[in-house]
Each structure stands twice: as structure tokens, then as C-alpha cells.
Amino acid sequence: MISISIPDSVTATRRLAYRICGYLLPACCLLFFANPVHARDWQSAFYQDHALVGKIWDTRKSRWISEQQLHAAVLDSKFILLGETHDNPDHHRVQAQVLNWLAVAGQKPAVVMEMLAQEAWQNQPAFWTDLKLLQQQAAAQDQRWPWDLYTPLLQSVVDHRLQLVAGNVKRETLHARIEANGQDWRQELSARYSIPEHGLGKLEQEIAESHCGYVDAAHLPFMVEAQLQRDRAMTSALADSPVPAVLVAGRGHVRNDYAVPVQLRNACHCDSLLSVALHPVHPDALEPEDYLQGTSNAYDILYFTPNHTREVPCEKFSHQLQN
Known part of the structure; x- marks a missing residue:
């Protein structure tokens, strides 16, 4: 057996390293629990091996950023807007992680949800302490949303005693507020909501594409203003x-x-x-720009996740119309 002599200086260095690790262990634990969803944890089954999955694109600087850089950007913002695919479980887990980042930093973010209507979400507790009760109450006011998939997000709301705020309005309220009509409805809406007309054009395009070309031109002003009304409610x-x-x-x-x-x-x-924008990947879209619909600054950040479905949205939509 060969005996190797370790210099005292190396031994001392190792002791110092172990001591530092001991001091830093609690902080390391906090960072571990504050990290976003890792690849091995994805719950959406499709395209997990896609080249973009788990990557984060900063559209403002046209470059990839790390999770730590996104973390810092979140902590540096007064308003954090998280856009999701409602049926994608990974999106709700990432949302929960953002809340955890803020909470670990000592902040108490208010959580505004599109899924809750202001008229129905009245006289609710300032803070929730029971996850099941919260989910039951949310489902009672609107059963259309997949509340079971929102469990990670709502668990963070409960764990950190965060204020939950309704951000939407009921359809009946929207119908009563719609005013756009006539040939000049675009200019009218642009002025009323302070939205540039080119932005309204993008919204029209988005509505047409999301309905796979089945939008009646006579209904388009109503649909555009309904979207703007919802945006106004969330803004307020x-x-x-x-x-x-x-x-x-x-x-x-x-x-x-x-x-x-x-x-x-x-x-x-x-x-x-x-x-x-929390965005599920598509097999034929391999670059961040493929997800921006021709508008480079549509979002500040693109966070790519696997997809919860292989279905092509318009094929599914056409099938639903036929049945």
C-alpha cells in the first residue's frame, strides 16, 4: 500500500471548506426549495426531450437567462404577470415556485387570478389556512376551471398566507358593459382602453386564430371588447x-x-x-421566435415547458363544433 502524505495546508483548507459548508447549509436548503421545476419533475407527458424544455428566453435582450436571473428579475418587479396554459400542470407548479421565491425573500405578494370573478368572490377570508376549503370555495363559484391542477399554486397561497384576489368579471357583467358598435369600433376601443390600433389588430388576429377561423365578423367587436374588459378588471x-x-x-x-x-x-x-409567458413546446417550433407570433416583445420572458397534449388545437376545435 502506498501512503500519501497530505500537507497540513491542504488539511486546513479542507477543514475550512467543511466549516463554510456547514454555515451555508441552511441557505443552500432555501435555494434548493426556491428553485423552479427541474426536468425530472415535469408532469406534462409530451415533448419532454424537446430542445427548449426548461429554458428561459429574455425577449428584451434576445438571450437565454438562467433560473437565478429570472429569480432576480421577479424579486425586482412590483407586478409579475404569469401567463399560462390552463390545463398544463407544470405551469401551475412554476407559478407556485414564483410565489415561493417571493415568500422566501420576505415578501407577501397579492395573488390576482383570472379564474375568480369579482362579483362571486365576495366576503372571503383575508388569508386561507385550509387548502381543501379554498378549492371547494373556488370550484363552487366556477367549476369550469381545472382546480385540481391549481393545487401547487393554491398550496403556496395557503402556506404563505397570501391574499387571493378575484381578477375577472362574470359574462353577464361583460354583456352589460359592451358598447362597441358601428364602423368605427376599432378607433372607439383604442381610445376607450388606451390600446394602440396595431395592438387591437394583434388582438383580433389572436381571437381569429384561437377560434380557428370560425369567428363571425359581426361578433368580432363584441369579442374584442370582452377581452379588453377582462384585462381592465385584472388591471384594476x-x-x-x-x-x-x-x-x-x-x-x-x-x-x-x-x-x-x-x-x-x-x-x-x-x-x-x-x-x-409559460409556454408549452411544439415539435416543429425549435426557436424562441417561433412562439412570439411575429411580435418580438409580446412578452418579457418565455419559459418553456413540456406539453400536456399532442392534440392540434384547431383539429380539436373543429371536432367539438362538429359534435
Whole structure:
């Protein structure tokens, strides 16, 4: 056996390293629990091996960023807008992680949800302590949402005693508020909601594409204003909440060119907001630009996840119409 002599200086260095690790262990634990979802934890079954999965693209600087850099950007923002695919479980887990980041940093973000209607979400507790009761109450006011998939997000709300705020309005309220009509409805809506006309054009395009070309032209003004009304309700809820405030909504509501960010900047005259699109990957879309629909600044951040389905949305939509 060969005996190797270790210099005292090396031994001392090792002792110092062990001691430092001992001191840093609690902080390391905090960072471990504050990290976003890792690849091995994905729950959406499809395209987990896609080249973009788990990557984060900063559209403002046109470069990839790390989870730590996203973490820092979240902590540096007064308003964090998280756009989701409602049925993707990984999106709700990432949303929960963002809340955990803020809570670990000692902040108590208000959580504004598109899924809750302001008219129905009345006289609720300031803070929730029972997850099941919270889910039951949420489902009682609107059963259309997949509340079981929102469990990680709602668990963070309960664990950190965060304020949960309704961000939407009922359809009946929307119908009563719709005013757009006539040939000049675009100019009318642009002025009323302070949305540039090119932004309204993008919104029209988004509505047409999301309905796979089945939109009746006569109904288009109604559909556009309904979206703007929902954005206004979410904007008001955010502006009236203590900061930091987090919005949980569909991706269309967090776009920088026509949605909540535009109205929020007009309402509070602030630029301290971060629009994050949680985006499922598609097998034929291999570059970040493929997900921006020709608008480079549609979102501040693209966070790529696996997809919860292989279905092509318009094929599914056509099948639903036929049945």
C-alpha cells in the first residue's frame, strides 16, 4: 500500500471548506426549495426531450437567462404577470415556485387570478389556512376551471398566507358593459382602453386564430371588447393590491402589445412589471421566435415547458363544433 502524505495546508483548507459548508447549509436548503421545476419533475407527458424544455428566453435582450436571473428579475418587479396554459400542470407548479421565491425573500405578494370573478368572490377570508376549503370555495363559484391542477399554486397561497384576489368579471357583467358598435369600433376601443390600433389588430388576429377561423365578423367587436374588459378588471385588481402583486391568467392576458401590461402602465404609470409567458413546446417550433407570433416583445420572458397534449388545437376545435 502506498501512503500519501497530505500537507497540513491542504488539511486546513479542507477543514475550512467543511466549516463554510456547514454555515451555508441552511441557505443552500432555501435555494434548493426556491428553485423552479427541474426536468425530472415535469408532469406534462409530451415533448419532454424537446430542445427548449426548461429554458428561459429574455425577449428584451434576445438571450437565454438562467433560473437565478429570472429569480432576480421577479424579486425586482412590483407586478409579475404569469401567463399560462390552463390545463398544463407544470405551469401551475412554476407559478407556485414564483410565489415561493417571493415568500422566501420576505415578501407577501397579492395573488390576482383570472379564474375568480369579482362579483362571486365576495366576503372571503383575508388569508386561507385550509387548502381543501379554498378549492371547494373556488370550484363552487366556477367549476369550469381545472382546480385540481391549481393545487401547487393554491398550496403556496395557503402556506404563505397570501391574499387571493378575484381578477375577472362574470359574462353577464361583460354583456352589460359592451358598447362597441358601428364602423368605427376599432378607433372607439383604442381610445376607450388606451390600446394602440396595431395592438387591437394583434388582438383580433389572436381571437381569429384561437377560434380557428370560425369567428363571425359581426361578433368580432363584441369579442374584442370582452377581452379588453377582462384585462381592465385584472388591471384594476392589480392596481388596487399591495405590491408585489402576481397575476395568474391565460397568456393572452399578459401580452405587452394589447393586454394587461398596456392598461396597467397607463393606470399606475409604472414600468416595474414583468410579463412571463409559460409556454408549452411544439415539435416543429425549435426557436424562441417561433412562439412570439411575429411580435418580438409580446412578452418579457418565455419559459418553456413540456406539453400536456399532442392534440392540434384547431383539429380539436373543429371536432367539438362538429359534435
